[in-house]
Amino acid sequence: MSAVFNFTFVPWFRAVAPYIHMHRGKTFVVGLTGEAIAAGKLANIATDLALIQSMGVKIVLVHGFRPQVNEQLRVKGYEPRYAQGHRITDEAALDAAQEAAGQLRYEIEAAFSQGLPNTPMAGSKVRVISGNFITARPMGIIDGVDFKHTGVVRKVDTAGISHSLDTGALVLISPFGFSPTGEAFNLAMEEVATSVAIALQADKLIFLTEKPGIRVHPTEPESDDNPIDTEIPLAEAQALLSRLPPPELPNDVGFYLRHCVSACLHGVERSHILPFAVDGSLLLEVYVHDGIGTMVVDEKLESLREATHDDVGGILQLIEPFEKDGTLVKRSRTEIERDIENYTIVEHDGVIFACAALYPYPEAKTAEMAALTVSPQSQGQGDGEKILKRIEQRARAIGLQSIFVLTTRTMHWFIKRGFQPVDPEWLPEARKRKYNWDRKSQVLVKKL
Template sequence: MSTVFNFTFVPWFRSVAPYIHKFRNQTFVVAVCGEAIAAGKLPHLAQDLAMIQSMGVKVVLVHGFRPQVNEQLRAKGHQARYSHGMRITDEVALDCAQEAAGQLRYEIEAAFSQGLPNTPMAGSTIRVISGNFITARPVGIVDGVDFQHSGLVRKVDVAGITRTLDMGAMVLLSPFGFSPTGEAFNLTMEEVATSVSIALQADKLIFVTEVPGIRLKPGEPASEDNPIDTELPLAAAEELLSKAPPSQRPTDTAFYLQHCVKACKAGVERSHIIPFAVDGALLLEIYVHDGIGTMVVDEKLEELREATADDVGGILQLIEPFEKDGTLVKRSRTEIERDADHYTIVEHDGVIFACAALYPYPEAKTAEMAALTVSPQSQGQGDGEKILKRIEQRARAAGLQSIFVLTTRTMHWFIKRGFVQVDPDWLPDARKRKYNWDRKSQVLVKKLQS
């Protein structure tokens, strides 16, 4: 049993390591809706956030409290009132919000103070610091509705939050702000988190919510044909918002998405919507390639580019399993270092997920595409096609008329993409001399359109 565990744990841990390195010293603003705490998810969320912080991430935690405030209102026989998707905060609702915030802060601080042996919190020392970091202003009267003690963020104390994070503490923010005269205003968790992430120019804004993310077909039921859209470019998110009806409830498509878009447009590189119902959702979204919810990005994170000497280690790690099973011919580190500029790669968050090399034979007006490899983690997502198109562009730019490949197992993939099989005698003389007749590789050629 332990041997099986070792064989699964080691590759998994190695696959996670690049993300650990990348996110060290980055700032994440994590917004947890009050429904998650009401559902009993706080202990596991605290454990996961503690682990994330222990790996060098600076964390600002913003909590919501919609259900907790409503519970306080019901206990006092008072009706919760909303308009324009915001709470109308009268004197009673303000008292309830202050009571709920105080109770939640106590619970959150207690959750981060656990240190029981044989738990993820064992040996951890998480300092949670909260304070008057948010200056607020009143919403005022909108379309004839007086929002009373409901407010909007006027200013974020960036210097104060930054100093606290640099001390190694986690910053905890309630959806409250104060005016320069000391008046308290009830804010929304979503607006506080978005404003803070923009002010800090955080690396990530993460909403831990009651919804699983944005589906490929918003508004339609979940199905195999309508999964969660794991990566949503900013332009597509904006288009989706333009078609969505005005948002009033957290389950509306636009409710969290509008804040993700706002943050991304203001310089926050990535914003996420993930479900609190899935245990470990934070870890899955941050440290697994495809994540579990929806990530809104200002541009595609996958970068298609030519390789440099710094990429040699990543290329070797990618192609090694395929060399071992005989899919690829083995190449030494020296050979790849020498030929690094021949390679084109697809990189995602510092990890190489696809590569291929181009070896020209100018005298025959052709070139070999070699070592085309796509990580099992990203197969089926089009990385192979991206690499092929870039290789074709490079070959055309060099004045070549065709490219060819030698393969023993992936012949049909190439045929579907315009390659035709030829006899090995077709190969340029220089390549024919290196052809391994024992391996019996198929030779496939694609003519390039000028």
């Protein structure tokens, strides 16, 4: 085995390990669009879901079948009909949906049965359980449009799904629901996945979609290296939805976002929009710091916010031990009071457990992240990463292209999170004049 491989594999595995521990025992609901299956992505997605399940995650997979139903209809000489973003499910469309669902269930179960040697699923035994977990009711007539056999979720069989997950099985749900009298209704995959995630109080709702993600703060296309926001606070996602027209097509910005917001509002802490076109996007989002798609996060539970003048004392108390041991440069109360609007904090029960400040250099399209501090009581719980994410969001929102840090002791923490070392001469002129050459701080930069 080559030394180069060892050099890259060991730090990579160490970086991934905390996320493996973090997600063990958690429940993920994954919404898989029919477009992903039509594009030939099912085999790799099944492999990745099997790997995630093998690391202790409970998985509910809800599949869509929009293109497959449309194909069945056209083969039979019918055109698909939609109104207000929903399919009008007449008798022909209901028959096509039932045929498509049966075929897709067969294909998905077959994909999870491939324990071939020399593949990532070698020796795996993924048991798939599906069933009538969804009770539905008719959508009815809306604005004069009769949606016929199109329905909405009335109830989720939480006990049945939880029991199946507890046996170690992957639960597969088709976008169908049944009334108490046995009538079948065609449902939207997105609504089913969201309803299941809320009912289970899942840890994540993940949509594998045609979209690469969402952009809240667009910048000039020519200079925009990152077309999406990797993390959007719930409040910002709600504000974006309020500015958009009602979404009708999957490519509309709000189509999946509204379901992510609904899930977060009802107790699902994190919801994700991922591109199925990127191979391994599930693994990249779940086990890599920056992820690959957009995550909507409910921050009320995390108490992540910008600082106010009432927080000055708590910030001083937090950073003082790190100033004494030389990890941080000493800052006076006057300096912190003057710059308090630059600070972001994590607070639990009235106590500040983490902080950082953002000092922009607009002329250089960059900003310094300074005074990043995490209390020893909460180190290893992700507070540093929450602060970093928020600082990145603040920098993007004002049109900056990078952030940089100066550090003497925590270089490796930043490198694991996408920072690259540069020569101090890289610093903006205004910051270079204040650089302490005796302290010999390492300068690290991260592109946004």
